[in-house]
Amino acid sequence: MKAWESNVRRVTPYTPGDQPNRPGMIKLNTNENPYPPAPGVEKALREFQTDCLRLYPDPAASVLVEALAERCQVKPEQVFVGVGSDDVLALAFLAFFHSQKPIVFPDITYSFYPVWADEFRIPYRTAPLDEAFRIVKEDYYPENGGVIFPNPNAPTSLALGLAEVEDIIKHNQDVVVIVDEAYVDFGAESAVRLTERYDNLLVVQTFSKSRSMAGMRIGFAVGSPLLIRYLNDVKYSFNSYTMNQITLRLGVEAVRDEAYFQETTAKIKRTREEAGKRLSALGYRALDSSANFLFVTHPEYSAKELYEALKKEDIYVRYFDAPRVDRYLRITIGTDEQMEALYAFLERYRPGLSQRRERKL
Amino acid sequence: MKAWESNVRRVTPYTPGDQPNRPGMIKLNTNENPYPPAPGVEKALREFQTDCLRLYPDPAASVLVEALAERCQVKPEQVFVGVGSDDVLALAFLAFFHSQKPIVFPDITYSFYPVWADEFRIPYRTAPLDEAFRIVKEDYYPENGGVIFPNPNAPTSLALGLAEVEDIIKHNQDVVVIVDEAYVDFGAESAVRLTERYDNLLVVQTFSKSRSMAGMRIGFAVGSPLLIRYLNDVKYSFNSYTMNQITLRLGVEAVRDEAYFQETTAKIKRTREEAGKRLSALGYRALDSSANFLFVTHPEYSAKELYEALKKEDIYVRYFDAPRVDRYLRITIGTDEQMEALYAFLERYRPGLSQRRERKL
Numbered sequence: 097m098k099a100w101e102s103n104v105r106r107v108t109p110y111t112p113g114d115q116p117n118r119p120g121m122i123k124l125n126t127n128e129n130p131y132p133p134a135p136g137v138e139k140a141l142r143e144f145q146t147d148c149l150r151l152y153p154d155p156a157a158s159v160l161v162e163a164l165a166e167r168c169q170v171k172p173e174q175v176f177v178g179v180g181s182d183d184v185l186a187l188a189f190l191a192f193f194h195s196q197k198p199i200v201f202p203d204i205t206y207s208f209y210p211v212w213a214d215e216f217r218i219p220y221r222t223a224p225l226d227e228a229f230r231i232v233k234e235d236y237y238p239e240n241g242g243v244i245f246p247n248p249n250a251p252t253s254l255a256l257g258l259a260e261v262e263d264i265i266k267h268n269q270d271v272v273v274i275v276d277e278a279y280v281d282f283g284a285e286s287a288v289r290l291t292e293r294y295d296n297l298l299v300v301q302t303f304s305k306s307r308s309m310a311g312m313r314i315g316f317a318v319g320s321p322l323l324i325r326y327l328n329d330v331k332y333s334f335n336s337y338t339m340n341q342i343t344l345r346l347g348v349e350a351v352r353d354e355a356y357f358q359e360t361t362a363k364i365k366r367t368r369e370e371a372g373k374r375l376s377a378l379g380y381r382a383l384d385s386s387a388n389f390l391f392v393t394h395p396e397y398s399a400k401e402l403y404e405a406l407k408k409e410d411i412y413v414r415y416f417d418a419p420r421v422d423r424y425l426r427i428t429i430g431t432d433e434q435m436e437a438l439y440a441f442l443e444r445y446r447p448g449l450s451q452r453r454e455r456k457l
Numbered sequence: 458m459k460a461w462e463s464n465v466r467r468v469t470p471y472t473p474g475d476q477p478n479r480p481g482m483i484k485l486n487t488n489e490n491p492y493p494p495a496p497g498v499e500k501a502l503r504e505f506q507t508d509c510l511r512l513y514p515d516p517a518a519s520v521l522v523e524a525l526a527e528r529c530q531v532k533p534e535q536v537f538v539g540v541g542s543d544d545v546l547a548l549a550f551l552a553f554f555h556s557q558k559p560i561v562f563p564d565i566t567y568s569f570y571p572v573w574a575d576e577f578r579i580p581y582r583t584a585p586l587d588e589a590f591r592i593v594k595e596d597y598y599p600e601n602g603g604v605i606f607p608n609p610n611a612p613t614s615l616a617l618g619l620a621e622v623e624d625i626i627k628h629n630q631d632v633v634v635i636v637d638e639a640y641v642d643f644g645a646e647s648a649v650r651l652t653e654r655y656d657n658l659l660v661v662q663t664f665s666k667s668r669s670m671a672g673m674r675i676g677f678a679v680g681s682p683l684l685i686r687y688l689n690d691v692k693y694s695f696n697s698y699t700m701n702q703i704t705l706r707l708g709v710e711a712v713r714d715e716a717y718f719q720e721t722t723a724k725i726k727r728t729r730e731e732a733g734k735r736l737s738a739l740g741y742r743a744l745d746s747s748a749n750f751l752f753v754t755h756p757e758y759s760a761k762e763l764y765e766a767l768k769k770e771d772i773y774v775r776y777f778d779a780p781r782v783d784r785y786l787r788i789t790i791g792t793d794e795q796m797e798a799l800y801a802f803l804e805r806y807r808p809g810l811s812q813r814r815e816r817k818l
Contacts, residue, residue: 099630101687103553103555103632104633104687108690109693109694110694111693112693115513130511132511141505141507141703144502147493149493149498149673150490150491150492151672152487152489152665154476180699182697183699186696190466190576192466194464212694214694269460271461296461304513310510310511310514310698311509311512311513313514326467329468330576331470332471333471334544334576335547336471337543338540340672340674342502342673346510
């Protein structure tokens, strides 16, 4: 090892899901939206004046902050925007979990939480989900350095009711509580309204799922003006200009088209309900999802083998090789057509036949 | 103070320069390029398929990394890209300055360095520029936790020769040395070639100045494969998907048009040489710039008053209300037409008349 390496921050980085991109493939592995962004997004892109790119963007991202404030019915000083909700969450970990006491999050949850804790040297403990994969709110009541959980949780797809979310916040008035609502628009109740009563509550959402803009990198947070000011201070001390001009312009269009948003999220929910029935008829069991994905198991089949078999058919789903969840697959809700291809394969699928199929391909 | 506030990381954030944006104004205050991005950038934007935005971008940013590797004549594993050079530098501070010993940078330099040190609780000491505002290389030789300096330096505009840069690196083999080359394309010699010999050297550049894309947020670093791997580990532990799809596509076009890049940087250098002469004829003195700005003083006039007087004419330059530099203005090189408007004002300008002019406007 070179001497200079002793000064390097060593981390075990987060591993993003596979991002293959081949024509004809069915990509149900990273919870993307199967529908394109709102039509206004394309129009704004076509009309964008590239000459403006020589100038810095507005560091306060005001146009987007204001559009989100209007949509969430809060004041602009209660809104923070970042480069995807990962950026918002990373900065929130850095800003708000600056304690010697361990922060708390579920044992089965978004796998980035322990990575951020490790990166910023934040102590943490995990609270185990119960045997039905539910968050047990009482686990978050003992003294801690901060709380974070997704609602709905991932990869389980299960949502807590707003009363339970509020119970957790009530019991944690001396620390910051972050509710990560990446999937909230597909059926859970948002805690945004609670930010009026709890100035230590930060609610984080994203454009990557319900607004079909994973490729644009937009996330945001809603909280009390004081909380948002602290978060902005840390952000301005990291990178003042994170949101580029095109992102700001296109993001505004996505927020403004409420009708398109309602229509596409409703379509995904209908497809999800249908998927639950179809998979059940085939002997699979899916947890009761409030998200744009299903967490699915089969009493007899190996999840890993099924994952591999699907991959050979160019159908990508997510498999987690980890304790407690390794009998499950996380399947993103696609278009009805994509889902039909999935059902058709599952109808044909017999474990043990995968070897023979491999040779044929 | 609320109890939860005791867990908040307190920082004194960086204050970005004013970003006014009015038709007709002359904006020479944040070192933007007066010319639009390469023509291919506009074409790529018009052809971009917005439907793709529903998908995550490539987390490895491969198309842009490969284009930069080819341009810099290094291997792709020697290139790192980020959301402007601020993002690259912030992550490099986090990754490489993880020591108890103080890092070293000039006392007069990019004002973000102490902000990042403060944000990440990195101890630092500053090395004073000499009376001619030059970096004194020997100041960087004593034991330290890391070294960073811009070349050319800002706001002074002065460049170190490559031999002096190498001397600093040679004397700092046990720590990481970062050379921040935001302005290098306007006349200084890049240290990129030295990354072959020194695996502890990170060279950082940006698309914001010489490639006219401040509004797009693209920065990059070149270093040894080992250094870049450590930097990527920290980046993937912060935010896996920082570069959005449009940024990647447009960035590639900007890198590929070498002729346009040469033409516009040459134009700016010509305008800068002319500006030096014109300002000198008016009694001003500019340091010998290797950047796209001039650091200018007048033996009799107050820099602050002149800054205010220019602002009233809708000509924005940068004034730093700080010891040693408060008799100087930093003036970005604009188009020849913009510069003529500046000279015309300076010809008319008599200190003390500014009050009367205010009333007229």
